[in-house]
Every structure is written in structure tokens, then in C-alpha cells.
Amino acid sequence: MLVKTFGSALFGIEAIPITIEVNIDKGIQFFLVGLPDSAVKESQQRIEAALGNTGYKYPKQKIVINMAPADIRKEGSAYDLPIAIGIMAASGQIENEKLGQYIIMGELSLDGGLKPIKGALPIAIKAVKEGFSGLIVPIENAAEAAVVSELAVYGASNIQEVVGFFNNEGSLEPTVLDTKNDFDAHINQYEFDFADVKGQENIKRALEIAASGGHNVILIGPPGSGKTMLAKRLPSILPPLSLDEALETTKIHSVSGVLGQNTSLVPVRPFRSPHHTISDAGLVGGGTYPQPGEISLAHHGVLFLDELPEFKRSVLEVMRQPMEDRVVTISRARISVDFPASFMLVAAMNPCPCGYYNHPEQECVCSPGIVQKYLNKISGPLMDRIDLHVEVVPVPFKDLADRRNGEISQLIRQRVIKARQIQEARFKINPQVHNNAQMSSKMLQTYCDIDETGRTLLKNAMERLSLSARAYDRILKVSRTIADLEESENIRTEHLAEAIQYRSLDRETWGS
DSSP states (O other): OEEEEEEEETTTTEEEEEEEEEEEEEESSEEEESSBBBHHHHHHHHHHHHHHTTTOOOOSSSSEEEEHHHHHOOSTTTHHHHHHHHHHHTTTTOOOOOOOOEEOOOEOOSBBBOOOOOOOHHHHHHHHHHOSEEEHHHEGGGHTTSTTTEEEEESSSSSHHHHHHHHHHHHOOBOOOHHHHHHHHHHEEEEOOGGGGGGHHHHHHHHHHHHHTTOOEEEETTTTHHHHHHHGGGGGSSSOOHHHHHHHHHHHHHHHHHHTTTOOOOOOOOEEEOOTTTOHHHEOOOOOOOOOOHHTTTTTTTEEEEEGGGGGGHHHTHHHHHHHHEEEEEOOOSOOOEEEEEEEEEEEEEESSSSSSTTTTSOOOTTTTTTHHHHTOOOOOTTTOOOOOEOHHHHHHOHHTTTSSOOOOHHHHHHHHHHHHHHHHTTTTOOTTSGGGGOHHHHHHHHHOOHHHHHHHHHHHHTTTTTTHHHHHHHHHHHHHHHHHHOSSOHHHHHHHHHHTTTTGGGTTTTO
């Protein structure tokens, strides 16, 4: 007897329906075809044990299973459940009238229990597009898949519940989720707040500018000056995720398997902080069958690279193109996948190997030329993509001992949101540009016009501070953001003056 069940394969962050054809005939052999990997091939042993331990019969006949389309690689153990249901239906233990209406996914334990899978959200989205009326997944994935309200999502704890559902004997109920209310309830829940920061008002100001314009930023300072602490609080002042942004971010986290169990949408902007020993593939994505990397997991959020010069140069260089295009393409011999990668880069570093160059109290012990050699670990093209260079100095004791809290993140966020709204209105005719950091050189001429006084100030600054030529565009972009924070239509001299001070590493005298 031939029976068809339906599952789904993941391709990047999208899903592809998979038809699982099960045919039982005379004989004793088991065949599984359709380009399965080792985990899929091992499903026979898991299914046989699970059915035996739950009181069902595993047919002692010839079983042929085809997973179509046969030219797409099937990976993982999530096909255990649809294969098992297909075998039971083909052997007459399950009514098969409703099988064609549902996508079924889940990994089987030997006792018949179901374990969570990756990619439940993109699978649910694709199920709706393909006209399926329902989706059956492990109960831990039900809240995630139920974000798709047009689909009936059933969360099952074991195979008995799934069998009972198809035989109209069980009490499996669809998972109902009020997506918007659930999302709104968690949208402002950040672990860290700028109210905890003592002193560092100039650094908080720089991070507010970076958040307002979507600018990349690097923090340079001695050990213990608060670089990491400040960076961790940056997501709390970024504008809240929209539902569309949250959906896209959740899809990436779901495919990567880093989404928490019983989680629906990712409610806050992600903050990713990979260790400096990370590989190229770990950062930008890759593998034989490509998976998202850290830059994609930071999509719509912050990628924090602590101890930037300690990262391998080759790892940092592969990040340059995704920073410009906001997408990374992973190409292999038989597959090419696009992963979104629109993130804010926040980097932190010591000014020199000993950590105390330019320290107000402690003397640097590095020999001549060592500071510049240390900075040269970071390439010019990468530094060119960082708009703000911020020097972080240690907090004096009087600020540390001050019991008063600083300004809370919520107040800073309100100013950031206002500035972003101004930019959204400005770039309405350019759908690919959403903030000042994404402006092209041609757009600078339109939106960053300065008066004669401003031009004179910028000319003098570049000559006296020995600023590099690449600093020119960055200063204009940052000054445009500062003007937006003050709701000023024009870039004034004071806006340019503040932007100029954020180009420390462009000075030719730095580190010499």
C-alpha cells in the first residue's frame, strides 16, 4: 500500500515542502531513498524502537520510502515523525484521509516522545503558502509556529497523540497565540540599562548618536574602563523591533537552533558577542550545507567584537562585503544561499598591547612603534566602515561612588526613535536606505550640505589634525545624525565640531 505524508526541508532561512512516499509490499527489506543524510537513514532504528515501546506494530515487510524532490539534501532527525506516521498509515494502523492536509515534523525518542526541531517558523510560513491546513510539531515548537495565525498548529508530546489525532480518537488541540499582545508584552524587557552606568557621559552621548544613525562604532580604552559594559547596553536604546523585523530575526534564530523552547517571536534586538577565536564560517556563515553565522544572528541588532585586534585578520576581512550589502551569500558547488546581515558593528579594543597608551594616570610600557603595529592589525578598509572612534577613559572615583542613577535607557531611546523617524521620512524615496549610515556619497551632496563656516571648520580640522581623506564622508554622516537628534534641518557648525572629535584613529599622530 502506498501512502504519502508531508514534511519540510530548510534551504537557508526558507523551507521547501518534502513529500514522503511510503510503500509497503511483500518482502523483508527497508529502503530509504531521496538523498537522505546519515541522521535520516538512522531513523529506521528509532522508529522501530519507538513503535515497539508504545504498543504499535512495526511491519515486517518490504518498506520503500522515497523523499521527494530527490535532488534536495534531507538533513537531521526531524523526519522521524512523518516517516513513522507514513509507515503506520501504509500498514493500516492510521486512517489516512487527513494526512495530505498536514505537514508533520518531529524527532522521535525510543520511548515515543517527541523532541524539538529547528526551523518551525519558516516551515509554518511555507505551509500556509502551499495551502496546507495544519502543522504538527513537538510541543516545544508549537508557540514558535503558532505565530503564523492562518495555520492550525498542533503541538504533540509523543507519537500516541499524533496517531490519536489522525484516528479521530485524541484530544490534540491547536495552539492559539495572541502574537501582537505577546510581542508587545516583552518588547521593552532588556537585561541591561544605561541607568546603571556611572559617569561616561561622553561615551553615552556617542552611543546615542550611533544608535540614532545606525553608525558602526569602535571603543578604544584601557582595561576596566567600561567598554564591554557600555556596548551591552546599546540594544536597550535602539528602536523597538517591528513585527516584520522580529519575524525575520526569529526565522534566522530558529534555523540556527538558538531560539529558546516555547518561544514565539524574538521580542528584542539581538546582541551577539563571538569570541576572537571564531572562524570565517562561524562569523559570516557557511559549512558544507550553509548555516547562518554570527553576523546573521545579529540581524536587526548589534554585533559586538571585543578585543578587535585579537581576531584573525582573515576573519575580519570577510565581514567587509556583508557590512556594505547587508546580506551575505554563501556559495557551494551545488548550492547558493543568501542570509540577511543588517547589523550595527560595535568593536572594542585596548589602545596598545599593554593597554595604557594615552592613559591619564598610568604609563604605557610599549616600545616605540608597537602601538602603530598593534593598530595595523585592523585593515584600513575595515576601519573605513566604522563611523565613530570613541576614546573611553577610566571612571574617576567620585563618579563610581555617586549613588545617583544615570539617565534611563527608555528616555534615550525616545530621542533615538525621533531621529530615526526623521531619517525614514527623508529616505522615503530610497527604499534601500533606512538611516544616515547607509547614505551613498552622492546622497551626501543632497542631504549633508554645509555652509561656508562649516566648510572652513572641516578644512582646518582635516589639516591640523592630519585626518585621512576617508574621514570626510564619515564626519558628514555623523554630523547629519547629530542635527537630526536636535531636529535641525541644517547641519550647523557645532554639529560638525562634535562629529570631528569622533575620528581619533584617523589622526596621523595617533600611535606614533
